[in-house]
Amino acid sequence: MATVDPSLVAHLPLFAGFSADEFGEILREARSARFAKNNAVFQQGEEAHSFYVLQHGHVRASKTTPTGEQVVVRYVASGETFGVAMAIGLQRYPATATAVDDSVVLAWPSASWPRLVEKFPALATNTLQTVGSLLQETHTRVVEMSTQQVEQRVAHALLRLAKQSGRKVEHGVEIDFPISRQDVAQMTGTTLHTVSRILSGWEQRGLVESGRQRIVLREPHKLFVLAETVPGDSEPPVKP
Amino acid sequence: MATVDPSLVAHLPLFAGFSADEFGEILREARSARFAKNNAVFQQGEEAHSFYVLQHGHVRASKTTPTGEQVVVRYVASGETFGVAMAIGLQRYPATATAVDDSVVLAWPSASWPRLVEKFPALATNTLQTVGSLLQETHTRVVEMSTQQVEQRVAHALLRLAKQSGRKVEHGVEIDFPISRQDVAQMTGTTLHTVSRILSGWEQRGLVESGRQRIVLREPHKLFVLAETVPGDSEPPVKP
DNA sequence: GCCGAAGGTTGCGCTGGCTCAACATTGTGG
DNA sequence: CCACAATGTTGAGCCAGCGCAACCTTCGGC
Numbered sequence: 001m002a003t004v005d006p007s008l009v010a011h012l013p014l015f016a017g018f019s020a021d022e023f024g025e026i027l028r029e030a031r032s033a034r035f036a037k038n039n040a041v042f043q044q045g046e047e048a049h050s051f052y053v054l055q056h057g058h059v060r061a062s063k064t065t066p067t068g069e070q071v072v073v074r075y076v077a078s079g080e081t082f083g084v085a086m087a088i089g090l091q092r093y094p095a096t097a098t099a100v101d102d103s104v105v106l107a108w109p110s111a112s113w114p115r116l117v118e119k120f121p122a123l124a125t126n127t128l129q130t131v132g133s134l135l136q137e138t139h140t141r142v143v144e145m146s147t148q149q150v151e152q153r154v155a156h157a158l159l160r161l162a163k164q165s166g167r168k169v170e171h172g173v174e175i176d177f178p179i180s181r182q183d184v185a186q187m188t189g190t191t192l193h194t195v196s197r198i199l200s201g202w203e204q205r206g207l208v209e210s211g212r213q214r215i216v217l218r219e220p221h222k223l224f225v226l227a228e229t230v231p232g233d234s235e236p237p238v239k240p
Numbered sequence: 241m242a243t244v245d246p247s248l249v250a251h252l253p254l255f256a257g258f259s260a261d262e263f264g265e266i267l268r269e270a271r272s273a274r275f276a277k278n279n280a281v282f283q284q285g286e287e288a289h290s291f292y293v294l295q296h297g298h299v300r301a302s303k304t305t306p307t308g309e310q311v312v313v314r315y316v317a318s319g320e321t322f323g324v325a326m327a328i329g330l331q332r333y334p335a336t337a338t339a340v341d342d343s344v345v346l347a348w349p350s351a352s353w354p355r356l357v358e359k360f361p362a363l364a365t366n367t368l369q370t371v372g373s374l375l376q377e378t379h380t381r382v383v384e385m386s387t388q389q390v391e392q393r394v395a396h397a398l399l400r401l402a403k404q405s406g407r408k409v410e411h412g413v414e415i416d417f418p419i420s421r422q423d424v425a426q427m428t429g430t431t432l433h434t435v436s437r438i439l440s441g442w443e444q445r446g447l448v449e450s451g452r453q454r455i456v457l458r459e460p461h462k463l464f465v466l467a468e469t470v471p472g473d474s475e476p477p478v479k480p
Numbered sequence: 481g482c483c484g485a486a487g488g489t490t491g492c493g494c495t496g497g498c499t500c501a502a503c504a505t506t507g508t509g510g
Numbered sequence: 511c512c513a514c515a516a517t518g519t520t521g522a523g524c525c526a527g528c529g530c531a532a533c534c535t536t537c538g539g540c
Contacts, residue, residue, distance in 0.1 A: 063379065067470055069387045073379055087365075088372020094379070121361035125327075128368050131375055132328020138378040139303065139313055139334070145385045146429035147309045150527070180487065189386035194527060196489060212487060212536060230307055231526095390497070421518065434497060436519060452506060452517060482540090489534070498526095504519070510512095 013130060014053055014081050017122050026116060026123075030106045035099040037178075041083070044096040048085035050107040054078050057103025058165060058177035061095045062186065072186040074134065075100075075177075077165045081130050086110035087117075088131065101177045145189050153188040154198050155227035158208075162217050171209065171218050178213035253370060254293060254321050257362050266356060266363075270346045275339040277418075281323070284336040288325035290347040294318050297343025298405060298417040301335045302426065312426040314374070315340075315417075317405050321370050326350035327357075328371065341417045385429050393428040394438050395467035398448075402457050411449065411458050418453035 015023045032055070035041055041052065044064060059076040073095050076082045085093050108116070117124050137160075144153050158175070166173040181192040181199070188195070199215070202208045207223055209216040217223055255263045272295070275281055281292065284304060299316040313335050316322045325333050348356070357364050377400075384393050398415070406413040421432040421439070428435070439455070442448045447463055449456040457463055 063383055065383060065387055066468075067387070071383045071386045073382070087368055088375070089369045090372075090376075094376060117361070117365060121357070121364060124361060124364035124368055125357060128327055128364055128371060129329045131368060131371050132324075132330075135328070135371055135375045135378060136330075136334060138375060138382060141382055142313070142378060142385065142429075143303055143305060143311045145382065146311045146426070147305055147307070181489095182487080186386070189382075191528060192488085193490085193529085196487095197527095200489070228306075420516090431498065432518080433499085433520085436517095437497095440519070484539090485537090487534105487536075489532100491531085491533105493528105493530090495525095495528085497524105499522105499524080501521085502519105503521105504517100506515100506517075508513100508515080510514105 012053060012079050014123070014126050016126055018120065022120060026120065029112050029116070030108045033105050033107055035103050035105065037099055037102050039099050041097040041099060041103075041105060042093050044093055046093050048083070048090060048093050048110050050083060050110055051081070051086060051113065052083045052108075053081050053106045055104040055106055057099055057101040059103055060098050060100050060183070062098070063095045070186050071189075072183060075161065075165065081127065084127060084131070086113050087124075087127055100179070149231055150188065150190045150194055151198050151231075152227050152229070154184060154190070154195060155223050157184060157187045158215060158217060159220065159224060159227060162220060166217070169216060172216045173220055174214070174216040179215060180213050252293060252319050254363070254366050256366055258360065262360060266360065269352050269356070270348045273345050273347055275343050275345065277339055277342050279339050281337040281339060281343075281345060282333050284333055286333050288323070288330060288333050288350050290323060290350055291321070291326060291353065292323040292348075293321050293346040295344040295346055297339055297341045299343055300338050300340050300423070302338070303335045310426050311429075312423060315401065315405065321367065324367060324371070326353050327364075327367055340419070389471055390428065390430045390434055391438050392467050392469070394424060394430070394435060395463050397424060397427045398455060398457060399460065399464060399467060402460060406457070409456060412456045413460055414454070414456040419455060420453050
């Protein structure tokens with residue numbers, strides 16, 4: 001298990017406000033690990049032995065219901081912290097984390113969290129920011145699911161992914177990891193069929209270009225307008 | 241502004257692990273305030289001047305969309321922390337907090353959060369637990385909205401409210417604050433009409449007893465079964 | 481280069497739950 | 511005590527999106 005070059009992780013939000021010596025000390029307790037595409041970093045229900053920072057790649061966090069349905073809780077981009085179950089008082093992971101691309105993570109034993117936090121209280125406040133942001137995003141999602149139609153929700157979901165993990169390509173912004181219709185459906189509370197129909201429609205209108213596990217936003221701004229448009233807003237009723 | 245009796249708040253989760261002297265010191269920075277029923281503690285978008293612990297009463301946190309729809313984010317029960325915008329890095333409150341009953345809160349100036357946390361790091365870890373729990377609950381809600389029908393979601397919502405704020409009454413468990421059909425609808429992503437129909441149905445079956453701003457669960461266990469039952473699970477198709 | 485599996489598309493029919501609407505009931509302020 | 515506002519109930523019609531089904535396309539392994 002190789003030691004980690006501090007310069008590669010010094011800028012991460014989890015370590016904001018630490019001196020070189022300090023995160024040198026923290027880093028010494030981490031190990032680096034590689035997960036090949038489609039392999040699980042950890043499983044829902046499993047003992048929360050570690051917490052993680054994603055160095056490279058992309059990780060999907062998803063929950064499975066007792067009846068077997070899956071819901072995507074989050075996509076983790078590089079630099080982000082995940083699997084902090086222990087820090088929020090959980091013995092077990094509440095979701096499954098899967099590498100959707102070949103990924104490299106930094107892993108700390110959960111057992112060392114209390115000691116690290118005691119020595120470096122800023123870890124707690126930094127994690128609080130992270131968890132707070134997740135809470136906000138999740139609230140946004142609840143609001144969207146409560147008030148918007150599927151098409152708007154899908155638009156918002158893709159725009160968020162593009163912002164978080166978009167890569168500029170020739171004709172727009174491509175979501176920088178493999179993502180299926182099913183994945184988008186599980187992010188927005190719909191079915192892969194409906195997502196497929198929506199993307200087909202958008203493709204015809206030139207808004208996106210998509211294919212197998214691949215989505216390119218060609219007109220992010222138009223998508224944004226669509227996402228904010230209340231359906232039936234276009235034709236105000238005529239007063240006779 | 242009266243000083244606060246430490247014995248009344250010593251047991252709150254926010255102060256777990258503090259000595260008498262320590263929360264005496266923290267408490268000295270708080271003021272107590274009373275909010276009459278239906279008055280706002282703070283408004284969405286307003287500068288996050290304070291964070292709060294609810295001493296008595298009940299507070300509803302809700303978000304309003306640009307198009308005017310409201311979504312209930314959370315009900316706060318006594319003892320719980322709310323309005324911690326500053327701690328999670330927000331300048332402004334992301335939701336409106338309204339007293340649904342006459343309520344008494346402890347309020348700290350947001351400005352004193354950084355200093356308090358520096359002196360009492362356990363504040364950060366305690367808040368992390370709180371925010372973590374909220375995140376989990378919100379994820380549960382997303383999963384429910386993604387995979388369950390309205391009737392199941394309403395059942396889950398009421399069972400959660402009963403667990404958090406239920407009061408044993410003669411014929412069951414009553415939700416211990418005024419709550420309308422509209423409120424329940426805004427918690428579950430449906431309309432007051434649908435909630436009304438569902439409650440009427442349950443009333444007929446003897447599962448609940450409800451009226452104006454009032455819901456009593458008469459058969460919590462049966463409701464729980466209903467909440468977990470996949471619709472169409474009852475009659476397996478006959479093979480001719 | 482072939483084959484199987486995974487992913488994507490599209491048509492069709494059905495229905496849960498929304499919208500619109502009218503009305504009933506209960507609390508509240510003057 | 512009355513009037514009105516807030517809350518709740520219920521009917522009727524409609525449609526967005528789901529379930530099912532059939533089929534097509536692309537990728538990866540051998």
